[in-house]
Amino acid sequence: MTAADRVYHIIKQRILNGGYAAGSYVREAAISEELDYSRTPIREALRRLVSDGWVEAIPHHGARVVGWTQHDVEEVFELRVLLEPQVVRRAAKRIGEAQLSALSRFSEQMELLCQQDDERAVDEIAVLNNQFHAELVAAADSPRLQRLLETIVQVPVSRRSFHHYTREELLGSMQHHREIIRALQHRDGEWAAAIMRAHILAARTAQMRQKQPLTKAEVEHQCSKEFLNI
CATH class of the missing domain: 1.10.10.10 (Winged helix-like DNA-binding domain superfamily/Winged helix DNA-binding domain)
Structure with missing residues (x-):
């Protein structure tokens, strides 16, 4: 370094x-x-x-x-749970084999990193996670939806953090990724949307454990510009 x-x-x-x-x-x-x-x-x-x-x-x-209040975080999650399932619902009808392969590759790499127990591995997971969810947004092929989500989330692309997750929550997040891929492979938009909704609600539960006002950095591992973090 x-x-x-x-x-x-x-x-x-x-x-x-x-x-x-x-x-x-x-x-x-x-x-x-x-x-x-x-x-x-x-x-x-x-x-x-x-x-x-x-x-x-x-x-x-x-x-x-930069700080976000608890109210800011709650509002973002309320909007995410409405809009982000639509991303994967659209992607199910449009995604190609190359995109599915890329999603599987990102998922496998994140799972391997989950076996390590250090800050650098967590940071690398966040980078791969950004790529995973950017691929979903690209597959949805909706510039309007993308712009809307950008306006709501209002944070820059970065190496997001999973530092506040328990190990169980992190592994659960990885499992959600796998099931979203399976739903997309079957072209089942409603299945993919249901898992994405569960994914976001699980993220919200983990985030709302925090008792004190949150810094924007603490929120960013879940509320990032790729819209579908974790």
């Missing part, structure tokens, strides 16, 4: 575990002094964190952790 990589992961983990609260600023000078790094890798790490949606750049002030 480069110095910028290390700084990126340190700051991200602190956001996830509450070390940096929603609305707080991540200061270059303080990080530089604490970690004994020059400003260059710290600035690079902060640019990545902004790009990935963990923080936002505030002119003349610096990088601030």
Whole structure:
């Protein structure tokens, strides 16, 4: 890992575990002094964190952790459970063999990573998950639905986090992926839609376990631009 990589992961983990609260600023000078790094890798790490949606750049002030309220999260899930089953319902009628093969490949790779127990593996799962769900959206072939979901979710493409899932929840998420693929192979849109609905409701249950107001970063492992996270 480069110095910028290390700084990126340190700051991200602190956001996830509450070390940096929603609305707080991540200061270059303080990080530089604490970690004994020059400003260059710290600035690079902060640019990545902004790009990935963990923080936002505030002119003349610096990088601030972006927060979502519990109400925001609940509203997003209410809309997702209405719209995202339609994505796979449409995909069932349109998906090609190459897309089905890609979904199976992503699913297999995620399952292999589930056997590892470290933060890097979880991050890799999130990357593959983005690809899995992007493939579903492409298969649905509905620019209007895609734009609508983009407006609702309002978060950038990034390496989303599964850090708050229990192992049982993570494995359950992987099983949902497998069953969605089976439904699509049978061209059964209603089956696929039912599993997607269960998928989202399971994600909502895991998320709503959180008692305190959530940072946007904590939400992003479920509410991401690929619309169908986990």
